[in-house]
Amino acid sequence: MSHVTCIELIAFLDSYVDDELDAETRHSFDLHLLVCPSCRAYLATYRETIELVRGTAEQEEELAHDSPAELIEAMKRVKR
Amino acid sequence: MAAFRAIGEFNSESRVSTWLHRIAVNCALMKLRIRARREKDVDALLPAFEADGNQQQSSVGWTETAEEILQREQARALVRRCIDQLPEPYRIVLVLRDIEQLPADIVAEKLKITRDNLKVKLHRARQALRTLLDPHMRGAI
Ligand SMILES: [Zn+2]
Numbered sequence: 719m720s721h722v723t724c725i726e727l728i729a730f731l732d733s734y735v736d737d738e739l740d741a742e743t744r745h746s747f748d749l750h751l752l753v754c755p756s757c758r759a760y761l762a763t764y765r766e767t768i769e770l771v772r773g774t775a776e777q778e779e780e781l782a783h784d785s786p787a788e789l790i791e792a793m794k795r796v797k798r
Numbered sequence: 799m800a801a802f803r804a805i806g807e808f809n810s811e812s813r814v815s816t817w818l819h820r821i822a823v824n825c826a827l828m829k830l831r832i833r834a835r836r837e838k839d840v841d842a843l844l845p846a847f848e849a850d851g852n853q854q855q856s857s858v859g860w861t862e863t864a865e866e867i868l869q870r871e872q873a874r875a876l877v878r879r880c881i882d883q884l885p886e887p888y889r890i891v892l893v894l895r896d897i898e899q900l901p902a903d904i905v906a907e908k909l910k911i912t913r914d915n916l917k918v919k920l921h922r923a924r925q926a927l928r929t930l931l932d933p934h935m936r937g938a939i
Contacts, residue, residue: 725851760845763857771927773877
């Protein structure tokens, strides 16, 4: 996999994000990302999507417990 | 049941059972069709590519980080709405893996699918959700 295009990078993006690719494949992905702003944006927004999903669920849990704002902030600091 | 008994008085038993059988078959077919359509629905939300492997439409970054977006209830509600729009098999996988963060082998066993299939479904679910969020996230919510 020396020459990677957008279609391959996006097909295996979950493996890239989870660091499951072998070193050679990962390197060829990194090379494509260097020259392809569209895939850089796709990667960033894919990661942000995962964060949003997790974040929305966490916020829901906290709200369900009807915690005061200070306590929510304290919990967030502990989680980090 | 009363209705069935009434029908039984007017039709021979075998005809009623044929009729019920046909309803059962139709229901099963309908479920299969709905499932097939739901699975297909997600295809429209996946990125498209040119013959040379490039993205058909260039992807653009979002204006705010996830952390900034999550500060606002309005934006969190939007994310939840977009998750709800996902076809059911994909929403389930997303909830169990990315929200509940259950281990892949346990989720695969629960859903009676292979781990490879689960991996594909999760990746598609995230991509589909990314597509649903994209028009909102390009500008501030
Ligand atoms: Zn690319």
